[in-house]
Amino acid sequence: MVSYTPAAMKAELHERGWRMTPQRETILNTFQNVAKGEHLSAEELCELLKEEGEPISLSTIYRNLKLMSRMGILRELELAEGQKRYEINQPSPHHHHHLICVRCNKTIEFKNDSVLKAGAKMADKSGYHLLDCQLLIHAVCPACQRSIMPV
């Protein structure tokens, strides 16, 4: 897991016969500049880019979110119900995990290097090339424990 510059991303794309495009660079830059703790969905990213005056079509966004996740540049998160969210994939000092309330989707990020190390070790032991390692904790937050909401 490494942090990518546009140049590094371009190099890695070229290794596989692929191309760097303005859209890919825009997406990379956007994720690198978005506030810490933000997890964008495809739709949200599309809206954000539209507002910022550099629109990219939704299908291109979908294609590249998947591509960049599979390259290890982004991490794909299934936090809330029904749609995937993405954030930049960063190495150790910034790497983190997620604790999510299954009722209200309130999410807490937390760091735990020993968990990351355990994940990296497991991948290595099995000969897998690590892309992302995320501890996902599903739970009920204090507020929702008090409420009488359906499940």
Place this chain on the structure above:
Amino acid sequence: MVSYTPAAMKAELHERGWRMTPQRETILNTFQNVAKGEHLSAEELCELLKEEGEPISLSTIYRNLKLMSRMGILRELELAEGQKRYEINQPSPHHHHHLICVRCNKTIEFKNDSVLKAGAKMADKSGYHLLDCQLLIHAVCPACQRSIMPV
């Protein structure tokens, strides 16, 4: 995280004014008897029950998979692309995590109690009531590293 008997599930449903039904008991039994390492999707569960002569409608299955996940009886996994999979949620000696190849979806289960403990501790520290704790490792398996597949 506890293993549920039908009676325990019934008791917990009643606490919230809900009911135990034959369908819910069938789903619970099915997950408790399915082979270790099997992760069923809603559709697959529906087919399996049809074959076994106790069919349950797909919408009921969807409703109950969600309910039982939010009760902590099942765990909801996003392993492959495009659909959720479920397995019974078991405590420590059987509890495990998943290492997944993002290209071919080959999945390895592994145990790591210290990761589970770290997750439980984090939930507790934040006042969250723990339902499930899963380390998800996205990686590329040895076979796929050798192939020239797209991404």
Place this chain on the structure above:
DNA sequence: GAACTTTTAGATATTATTTGCAATAAGATG
């Protein structure tokens, strides 16, 4: 810059999941 290949935008298709509703049945109450 010509030839070749990948990528894009936009429209359309796909499909997992949810929802509305009438019928059914769980569980409570007397």
Place this chain on the structure above:
DNA sequence: CATCTTATTGCAAATAATATCTAAAAGTTC
């Protein structure tokens, strides 16, 4: 046990996230 209330079911229809198709545009190579 008979009755009553209301949660739950099955089926059909709706929804929404994501994938795919195609022609046009833009990187790459020579």
